[in-house]
Amino acid sequence: MNFLQKITYSSIMFGRLICESVNSGDTQPMKWAMRLRVALYVAQALEYCTGKGRALYHDLNAYRILFDEDGDPRLSCFGLMKNSRDGKSYSTNLAFTPPEYLRTGRITPESVIFSFGTLLLDLLSGKHIPPSHALDLIKDRNLEMLTDSCLEGQFSTDDGTELVRIASRCLQYEPRERPNLKSLVAALYPLQKEAEVPSHVLMGISRDGETMSLSPLGEACLKTDLTAIHEILDTLGYKDDEGAATELSFQMWTDQVLETLNSKKKGDAAFKNKDFRAAIECYTKFIDVGTMVSPTVYAHRSLSYLMSDMPQEALNDAVQAQVISPVWHIASYLQAASLFTLGRENEALVALREAAILEEEKNAAS
Numbered sequence: 001m002n003f004l005q006k007i008t009y010s011s012i013m014f015g016r017l018i019c020e021s022v023n024s025g026d027t028q029p030m031k032w033a034m035r036l037r038v039a040l041y042v043a044q045a046l047e048y049c050t051g052k053g054r055a056l057y058h059d060l061n062a063y064r065i066l067f068d069e070d071g072d073p074r075l076s077c078f079g080l081m082k083n084s085r086d087g088k089s090y091s092t093n094l095a096f097t098p099p100e101y102l103r104t105g106r107i108t109p110e111s112v113i114f115s116f117g118t119l120l121l122d123l124l125s126g127k128h129i130p131p132s133h134a135l136d137l138i139k140d141r142n143l144e145m146l147t148d149s150c151l152e153g154q155f156s157t158d159d160g161t162e163l164v165r166i167a168s169r170c171l172q173y174e175p176r177e178r179p180n181l182k183s184l185v186a187a188l189y190p191l192q193k194e195a196e197v198p199s200h201v202l203m204g205i206s207r208d209g210e211t212m213s214l215s216p217l218g219e220a221c222l223k224t225d226l227t228a229i230h231e232i233l234d235t236l237g238y239k240d241d242e243g244a245a246t247e248l249s250f251q252m253w254t255d256q257v258l259e260t261l262n263s264k265k266k267g268d269a270a271f272k273n274k275d276f277r278a279a280i281e282c283y284t285k286f287i288d289v290g291t292m293v294s295p296t297v298y299a300h301r302s303l304s305y306l307m308s309d310m311p312q313e314a315l316n317d318a319v320q321a322q323v324i325s326p327v328w329h330i331a332s333y334l335q336a337a338s339l340f341t342l343g344r345e346n347e348a349l350v351a352l353r354e355a356a357i358l359e360e361e362k363n364a365a366s
Contacts, residue, residue, distance in 0.1 A: 032154035033194040034202040035123040036163070038065060038073045040188040042119065045075040046112060047181040056107055060115035062122050063326050066354060071199035076350065099173050110175030116184070117170025124163055126150060131171045138168050159191055217330070218356050221337040226306055229337060233303060233330070234272055238296045240328060260289045264297060276304040295325040302334045311341040329358035 030038075042065060046057060057064075064076045098114040101107060114131075121129050126148035137146045143164060166187050172178050179187070194202065220228035267282030283301040286292075302317035315338035322331035332355030339348035 029126065029148070029150040030123075031202050032151050033192075033197065034071075034199065036188065036191045036193075037195075037199065037202070039120055039123055039163075040185065040192060041073040042075055043116065043181055043184045043188055046116065047185055050109065050181055055109040055112065057112050057115075058107065059323055060112060060119060061326070062119060062128075065119075066350075067199070067203065069200075071201075071203035073199070074350075076354070098175075100175055108175060110178050113170050113178040113181070113184075114175075117167050117178075120163065120167035120170065121146075124148065124160075124167065135168060135171055138164055159193075162187075162191060213360075214352075214356055215359055217333055218352060218359070221333045221340070221355070222352060224337055224340050226303065226337070229303055229334075230271075230274070230307070233299060236330075238294070240325070240330065241294055241296045260286055260292065263289075264292075264294075267297070267300065271300050271304060274307075276307040279304040280308065293324055295321040295328055295331060298324070299330055299334055302338065306334075306337060306341060311338050314338040315342065327358055327362075329355045329362060331355075332358060 046060075049055065049057060066074055066076065068074055098107065098111040101111060118131055121131065121134050125134075125146055129146070134146060137143070143160065146164065147160060166179075166184065169177075169179050170184070214222060217229065217232050219225075220232065263282045263285040267279050267286060270276070270278035270282060280301055283297050283304070286294075286297060287301070298317045298321035302314045302321065305311070305314035305317060315335060318331055318334035318338055321334070322328060325331060332351050336348045336351035336355060339345070339351055
């Protein structure tokens with residue numbers, strides 16, 4: 001297995017999420033050299049995917065990048081999957097969406113470059129800065145506002161300016177003006193000033209790794225105990241939909257909306273009674289109308305597909321639930337269960353690790 005294939009399809013279990021490692025109050029902020037390594041590794045992984053005919057990576061963001069037990073960055077495979085039958089990408093955060101997506105509703109290889117530019121901004125600033133605001137800061141040469149204060153003294157002005165230049169090229173409004181992945185890799189290579197230092201040293205972590213501690217839901221997904229998963233999801237209900245589901249204004253309470261909500265209600269009843277075929281039918285009616293968006297509905301339909309021996313459809317729904325709610329641990333758990341069922345054990349372990357981390361962080365914050 002070559003280097004880039006290992007990056008993209010790693011069979012080892014992943015560690016911390018990049019978004020928690022760049023600038024967290026509970027851990028040491030990621031060093032400049034490690035941030036540059038993340039940028040290079042991701043660019044290499046995307047270049048590898050392009051060479052294999054998989055140029056479209058959906059919803060590239062910090063949550064797609066994790067670290068293995070050696071501290072090396074890895075790119076999750078889930079972005080390579082289509083989120084819908086028509087090939088469209090359904091990112092819900094329009095502030096970070098490539099401009100052409102707003103016109104066509106579709107992503108292109110150039111759209112992936114734009115998303116890579118937003119990732120570079122995350123690495124540079126330690127925050128999620130809207131691209132339009134970042135370009136204004138770059139235009140005004142206000143680089144201090146764009147740079148993470150935790151990085152003071154860790155890099156030269158020339159290196160910082162070069163990374164900003166690369167990011168700004170990726171964020172150009174016209175897709176044709178953005179660089180290709182080959183040129184990005186070439187531009188990022190000279191910035192790797194500590195290439196000989198192992199990642200785990202830069203990250204300040206032990207190479208021994210940690211034993212993955214699983215919750216009852218995690219254990220059920222590991223064992224593909226679908227009955228246990230059903231009991232947990234049925235008990236949880238829609239508690240995790242707060243802030244994720246689309247709210248309706250008073251004016252939108254039409255007969256069509258009421259009928260849609262009735263489909264959801266019937267789907268919930270069928271799901272509770274383990275009539276999974278009926279649940280799929282009712283939830284599909286709710287989803288197809290598109291008036292409301294609920295990650296829990298996708299989760300329920302995902303498990304219903306699993307119960308109906310339709311694991312690929314289950315995986316698609318679990319991925320869509322994560323698109324709607326990127327840090328929702330249940331979406332990752334259902335991806336793991338689907339991947340285990342499909343016989344894709346290595347990818348399933350990746351999803352399981354990610355889900356366990358997200359669940360632990362959710363519990364710590366509550």
